[in-house]
Amino acid sequence: MTPTASAALRAEDPAVVAAGEAADATVDQARPVIVPTGAAPFKTGSFAAEPKVKPEPGPLVPERVQSLLLAVAFPLLLIVAWHELVVLSGTRLVPTPYQVGLMMVDFAVGGIHDDAFSGTILTHLLASMQRVYGGFALAIILGVPLGLLIGRVKVIRQLVDPTLSLLRPIPVTAWLPLSMIFFGLGPRSAVFLVFLGAFYPIVLNTVFGVRSVDPKLFEAASMLGCDGSRMFRQVVLPAATPSIFNGLRLAHGFAWILIVVGEMTGVPTGLGSVIMDGRNLSRTDLIITGMIVIGIAGIATDRLIVRLNNRVLRWSPQHHG
Amino acid sequence: MDETPRRDFLAVREVAKLFQIGDELVAALSGVNLVIDKGEFVCLIGASGCGKSTLLRIIAGFEQPSSGRVEIYGHPVTGAGSDRGMVFQDFALFPWLTVRENIAFGPRQKGLPTTRVREIADEYLNMVGLAPFADRFPAQLSGGMKQRVAIARVLANEANILLMDEPFGALDALTREQLQDELLQIWARTGVTVIFVTHSVEEATLMADRVVVMTAGPGRIEADIPIMLERPRDVSSPDFNEVRRSLTQRLTSHVRRQLKAA
Ligand SMILES: Nc1ncnc2c1ncn2[C@@H]1O[C@H](COP(=O)(O)OP(=O)(O)O)[C@@H](O)[C@H]1O
Ligand SMILES: [Mg+2]
Numbered sequence: 001m002t003p004t005a006s007a008a009l010r011a012e013d014p015a016v017v018a019a020g021e022a023a024d025a026t027v028d029q030a031r032p033v034i035v036p037t038g039a040a041p042f043k044t045g046s047f048a049a050e051p052k053v054k055p056e057p058g059p060l061v062p063e064r065v066q067s068l069l070l071a072v073a074f075p076l077l078l079i080v081a082w083h084e085l086v087v088l089s090g091t092r093l094v095p096t097p098y099q100v101g102l103m104m105v106d107f108a109v110g111g112i113h114d115d116a117f118s119g120t121i122l123t124h125l126l127a128s129m130q131r132v133y134g135g136f137a138l139a140i141i142l143g144v145p146l147g148l149l150i151g152r153v154k155v156i157r158q159l160v161d162p163t164l165s166l167l168r169p170i171p172v173t174a175w176l177p178l179s180m181i182f183f184g185l186g187p188r189s190a191v192f193l194v195f196l197g198a199f200y201p202i203v204l205n206t207v208f209g210v211r212s213v214d215p216k217l218f219e220a221a222s223m224l225g226c227d228g229s230r231m232f233r234q235v236v237l238p239a240a241t242p243s244i245f246n247g248l249r250l251a252h253g254f255a256w257i258l259i260v261v262g263e264m265t266g267v268p269t270g271l272g273s274v275i276m277d278g279r280n281l282s283r284t285d286l287i288i289t290g291m292i293v294i295g296i297a298g299i300a301t302d303r304l305i306v307r308l309n310n311r312v313l314r315w316s317p318q319h320h321g
Numbered sequence: 322m323d324e325t326p327r328r329d330f331l332a333v334r335e336v337a338k339l340f341q342i343g344d345e346l347v348a349a350l351s352g353v354n355l356v357i358d359k360g361e362f363v364c365l366i367g368a369s370g371c372g373k374s375t376l377l378r379i380i381a382g383f384e385q386p387s388s389g390r391v392e393i394y395g396h397p398v399t400g401a402g403s404d405r406g407m408v409f410q411d412f413a414l415f416p417w418l419t420v421r422e423n424i425a426f427g428p429r430q431k432g433l434p435t436t437r438v439r440e441i442a443d444e445y446l447n448m449v450g451l452a453p454f455a456d457r458f459p460a461q462l463s464g465g466m467k468q469r470v471a472i473a474r475v476l477a478n479e480a481n482i483l484l485m486d487e488p489f490g491a492l493d494a495l496t497r498e499q500l501q502d503e504l505l506q507i508w509a510r511t512g513v514t515v516i517f518v519t520h521s522v523e524e525a526t527l528m529a530d531r532v533v534v535m536t537a538g539p540g541r542i543e544a545d546i547p548i549m550l551e552r553p554r555d556v557s558s559p560d561f562n563e564v565r566r567s568l569t570q571r572l573t574s575h576v577r578r579q580l581k582a583a
Binding site: 214216217219220221222223224225226230234235238239241314315316317 | 381382383400401403405406407409411413414415417418426427458460474475480
């Protein structure tokens with residue numbers, strides 16, 4: 001600290017002297033009395049005069065367009081390679097991209113193959129989405145509160161944690177036979193698998209979020225008069241939100257994986273069943289079509305979750321997906 | 322001796338604190354006595370690890386003493402309370418709340434009407450000069466601005482004891498000087514009592530009515546030195562430098578004696 005500089009700072013600020021004089025009058029008062037101020041008497045520092053940063057003149061190709069072009073370029077390249085490989089090798093096991101494209105159009109609006117799958121995309125997509133979001137929602141409704149409780153309440157942690165740890169390494173697909181016995185060969189079995197697969201990442205990430213709240217925030221909240229259930233709502237929950245969202249994104253990915261497994265077990269509708277039918281009929285164009293539709297549906301929902309994430313966590317720049 | 326029981330504003334009486342580290346019990350504080358008057362500005366100074374933070378946290382009620390007690394007007398402190406507000410070195414703002422919401426946190430807990438809560442928040446926003454940044458989140462502020470929010474947050478909660486643990490330690494020199502100025506103005510104007518932990522002799526000389534020197538092993542109070550300089554203080558004046566030099570000398574002689582003893 002340079003004495004001359006700071007002396008100059010102090011000497012040149014009339015507010016300092018004025019406040020210093022006013023001070024003697026107020027020190028002896030019983031409770032701190034804050035005199036309301038009209039014009040801010042305190043220096044607000046250089047921050048108040050922070051210059052607005054002008055956006056730089058944009059490059060020739062806008063950032064968004066460039067990122068879109070690059071994102072499209074790679075799959076296009078893959079499709080070209082796929083086409084060439086099929087044509088060059090002369091295989092009949094794998095359809096060309098063009099054939100898959102036809103199948104997709106047929107699946108969506110019909111009029112090409114005119115078979116059992118023509119124009120049925122909505123039936124299957126909606127059936128799968130219902131199950132995915134049903135199981136996912138169930139996992140959120142049970143998983144988040146349970147995670148909060150495990151993270152926050154020691155007795156519950158001691159009660160539940162060992163069991164969860166024991167069950168967790170069991171792959172969800174290993175539950176398939178049992179779930180078919182419990183829930184039959186219907187869609188409920190698929191929903192159960194989705195629920196199981198989504199449940200663990202949600203619970204574990206919620207627990208992690210709660211356990212890693214900076215203890216100083218609890219101290220700060222308690223000195224400001226916050227306790228009990230208010231502490232839970234006003235500190236624990238918001239502090240754990242970034243981690244909860246991580247869990248949601250992971251869980252959503254698992255949910256789509258497991259819906260396919262669940263629907264491969266004799267459910268008449270759903271994208272999983274379409275893929276299974278494709279296998280039984282040796283229709284690879286149908287299989288690949290089912291895969292692509294799942295991919296698109298998965299991305300769409302993931303984007304939705306990311307947008308929600310960015311909205312809810314707009315306070316946290318490092319948690320923007 | 323004066324026999325009438327004194328109702329000291331803030332009293333630390335025979336406080337000791339043991340921490341269990343592995344199998345060992347380590348004494349962080351031992352036999353600490355300290356009486357602070359209402360409206361005093363007290364600086365705690367001492368080498369790191371000598372228990373300054375621990376003492377502050379015990380006064381705040383975040384930590385229970387192993388023996389002894391802290392009293393406010395004779396009433397023992399049993400936990401955190403609105404009368405004492407901690408200002409942490411790393412701010413500890415609620416990152417999901419805006420500047421205004423952070424400052425309003427205390428008043429909101431009291432269940433005041435929303436309009437009143439907002440009034441209070443705006444009053445303290447103005448006091449620390451952050452009105453233009455009211456709707457920013459802490460992540461969008463500089464260190465100095467964050468610390469202003471932290472100070473406003475405890476003042477808005479009507480704390481009359483500010484516990485400040487190296488509050489300006491993480492700030493650059495210029496910002497630190499600015500905040501020292503502002504804190505002194507707020508202190509003078511509001512009459513709050515301040516207990517201020519610092520490493521810097523210069524800072525202590527500038528801010529304190531009294532400098533309390535602590536030493537380690539176990540942490541205890543080694544000296545209690547009044548600073549007789551007029552306010553506002555001028556860091557470039559000969560008087561200031563004289564006081565600072567003698568304070569430095571006393572500190573180094575303590576350290577030397579300690580080294581010899583060890
Ligand atoms: N929570 C804790 N657990 C164990 N030891 C601690 C804890 N807090 C502080 N200590 C120990 O107490 C001593 C004093 O620490 P502290 O009060 O932080 O010192 P200072 O703030 O003066 O640097 C140190 O030896 C430190 O290791
Ligand atoms: Mg410390």
